[in-house]
Amino acid sequence: MKISLIHPRLVYPPSQPPLGLGYIAAYLEKAGHEVQFIEAAFSPDDEAVVQSVKAFGAQLIGISVMISYFTKAIELSALLKRHLPDVPTVFGGPHPSVVPDDFLKYDSVDFVLVGEGEHTFTKMATAMERGEFEPENIAGLHWKAHGMTRRAMQCATAAAAADKRQEKEVNVARIVPFKKSQSRVAHQAQADRITDLDELPWPARHLMPMDQYQHRGYNVSFGMHGSNFNIMTTRGCPYKCNFCDHSVFGRKPVSRDIKDVVDEIEDTAKRYNIRNFDIMDDTFTMNRNYVLEFCDELISRNLNLFWCCRMRVTKVTREVMKKMAEAGCVRFSLGIESVDPGVLKSIEKNISTDEVTRLLKWAKEFNILTIGNFMIGNIGDTRETIYKTLAYSLNTKEIDIPSWVILVPLPGTQAFEVGKQNGWIRTFDWDDYRMNSKDLPIWRNEALSHEELRDIYADIARQVRPKVQYAMDVLHQERLKCYPELQKYASA
Ligand code: B12
Numbered sequence: 059m060k061i062s063l064i065h066p067r068l069v070y071p072p073s074q075p076p077l078g079l080g081y082i083a084a085y086l087e088k089a090g091h092e093v094q095f096i097e098a099a100f101s102p103d104d105e106a107v108v109q110s111v112k113a114f115g116a117q118l119i120g121i122s123v124m125i126s127y128f129t130k131a132i133e134l135s136a137l138l139k140r141h142l143p144d145v146p147t148v149f150g151g152p153h154p155s156v157v158p159d160d161f162l163k164y165d166s167v168d169f170v171l172v173g174e175g176e177h178t179f180t181k182m183a184t185a186m187e188r189g190e191f192e193p194e195n196i197a198g199l200h201w202k203a204h205g206m207t208r209r210a211m212q213c214a215t216a217a218a219a220a221d222k223r224q225e226k227e228v229n230v231a232r233i234v235p236f237k238k239s240q241s242r243v244a245h246q247a248q249a250d251r252i253t254d255l256d257e258l259p260w261p262a263r264h265l266m267p268m269d270q271y272q273h274r275g276y277n278v279s280f281g282m283h284g285s286n287f288n289i290m291t292t293r294g295c296p297y298k299c300n301f302c303d304h305s306v307f308g309r310k311p312v313s314r315d316i317k318d319v320v321d322e323i324e325d326t327a328k329r330y331n332i333r334n335f336d337i338m339d340d341t342f343t344m345n346r347n348y349v350l351e352f353c354d355e356l357i358s359r360n361l362n363l364f365w366c367c368r369m370r371v372t373k374v375t376r377e378v379m380k381k382m383a384e385a386g387c388v389r390f391s392l393g394i395e396s397v398d399p400g401v402l403k404s405i406e407k408n409i410s411t412d413e414v415t416r417l418l419k420w421a422k423e424f425n426i427l428t429i430g431n432f433m434i435g436n437i438g439d440t441r442e443t444i445y446k447t448l449a450y451s452l453n454t455k456e457i458d459i460p461s462w463v464i465l466v467p468l469p470g471t472q473a474f475e476v477g478k479q480n481g482w483i484r485t486f487d488w489d490d491y492r493m494n495s496k497d498l499p500i501w502r503n504e505a506l507s508h509e510e511l512r513d514i515y516a517d518i519a520r521q522v523r524p525k526v527q528y529a530m531d532v533l534h535q536e537r538l539k540c541y542p543e544l545q546k547y548a549s550a
């Protein structure tokens with residue numbers, strides 16, 4: 059079957075391909091399907107995206123969505139539906155996995171598939187191709203009990219069987235919520251988590267415009283020269299931070315075989331001539347032995363690559379920091395959030411500032427650049443706790459870049475539920491759920507109003523700017539000396 063997988067236009071052009079769609083594409087190909095991948099941000103407009111899908115002759119369309127580009131994704135599917143009314147649309151990814159029914163309100167959304175998509179989406183496509191598709195048989199699938207979806211199912215099956223598609227200009231796809239009488243939805247219980255990640259092929263980078271992601275115009279990757287590619291070693295995080303969305307990978311961590319991960323790194327670096335990679339795991343360092351073995355494997359291959367990761371302080375020792383540095387880790391982002399013990403407790407972060415400070419010192423001992431992630435507006439936060447945390451982020455010299463956000467209450471999280479119950483959430487328009495937005499925050503807490511949080515955030519942004527500027531101007535440049543190909547510029 060011919061399947062188009064689309065990553066909708068983000069607020070800004072991405073510098074890395076979406077790994078989720080890459081994995082699904084690879085799994086579909088392994089099952090014999092023909093896959094097209096489209097990064098909408100690299101098309102001039104959504105009309106061009108539709109033309110590509112048409113030209114490819116897609117029989118099924120998959121769209122991946124994160125919360126803040128909800129409407130962009132719906133708009134794109136509406137346009138697709140207008141031009142290709144018989145091609146079913148399936149939505150998946152972190153946001154549809156939490157609020158599937160919000161998507162099914164729209165005429166242009168036929169199905170929502172929650173959770174990890176490799177097995178379930180492939181099963182769905184294969185069943186459609188064989189004319190055996192029954193939504194009840196696909197775990198995690200949500201669909202409309204009436205209306206477009208019935209038709210979409212019939213069309214998909216018929217189209218796949220006859221391999222014949224007709225283009226009809228039917229105006230069914232305006233962005234109008236489904237009528238109440240039609241809004242019944244049905245769903246199948248969620249699929250089990252994928253427990254054997256080694257059974258998955260590597261993401262289908264060969265379908266992705268890797269060269270277009272390799273630009274430096276859009277962002278500077280702190281401490282790295284040139285492009286980077288993304289990779290995942292582990293899915294799932296066992297911790298319970300009250301603001302974090304676990305809807306796709308859940309709490310039970312599963313890891314890939316280390317040799318296979320490093321094979322993928324080696325192959326990708328050589329194939330695309332990229333020297334840096336970014337580990338996308340929620341918490342790369344949660345299993346100490348795994349990290350040590352991974353680093354040993356990288357060191358043993360002498361690949362001379364540089365990398366960065368996201369981590370939390372728990373379980374990280376000086377030995378781990380040393381080994382990570384030896385293996386080419388040049389930077390990490392660390393979830394610090396607050397230095398107030400009461401706030402840390404209320405968000406269930408379960409870390410202490412002392413251990414954070416100790417870890418940061420080790421990082422500097424081994425010359426790793428650090429990004430400290432802080433969040434304001436947490437439950438329990440007051441002006442005093444926030445400014446105490448700001449002082450820490452400015453005065454701790456081991457934090458190179460203090461990165462601040464106002465809490466965004468993601469649906470499906472505990473913070474969202476508490477906020478909803480207390481009337482602290484200003485809007486449920488998912489497009490507004492963006493970090494670093496200059497708009498009035500969507501969230502407030504028991505002590506600080508939306509306006510107060512906005513003003514405090516603006517003040518923090520002003521105060522941290524010189525430190526961030528220094529990091530980019532001085533530390534970043536210093537780091538680039540590690541790239542021999544830049545040496546010729548050193549004396550200029
Ligand atoms: C990298 C990343 C980013 C990158 C994305 C780069 C890129 N090109 O991929 C950037 C920096 C742009 C980013 C931004 C944001 N991100 Co982000 N990000 C991540 C991170 C750390 C890794 C993503 C990843 O590669 N995952 C690995 C792949 C394999 O997983 P996946 O994408 O979820 O895909 C699987 C399933 O979702 C599903 N699936 C995915 N697509 C589809 C499509 C179909 C059709 C089907 C059937 C299934 C399906 O199958 C896939 C394979 O199993 C995740 C955390 C995480 N561990 O996932 C957060 C995460 C996805 N981000 C999150 C958030 C909130 C954001 C922001 C909205 C933050 C904000 N408020 O501003 C922004 C929005 C982007 C924008 N500009 O509008 C949340 C998502 C919450 C939500 N409900 O949407 C997450 C889960 C973090 C968290 N725990 O809270 N992010």
Ligand code: SF4
Pocket residue numbers: 295296297298299302303340341370393
């Ligand atoms: S914030 Fe980090 S440590 Fe906490 S639950 Fe989310 S991924 Fe895990």
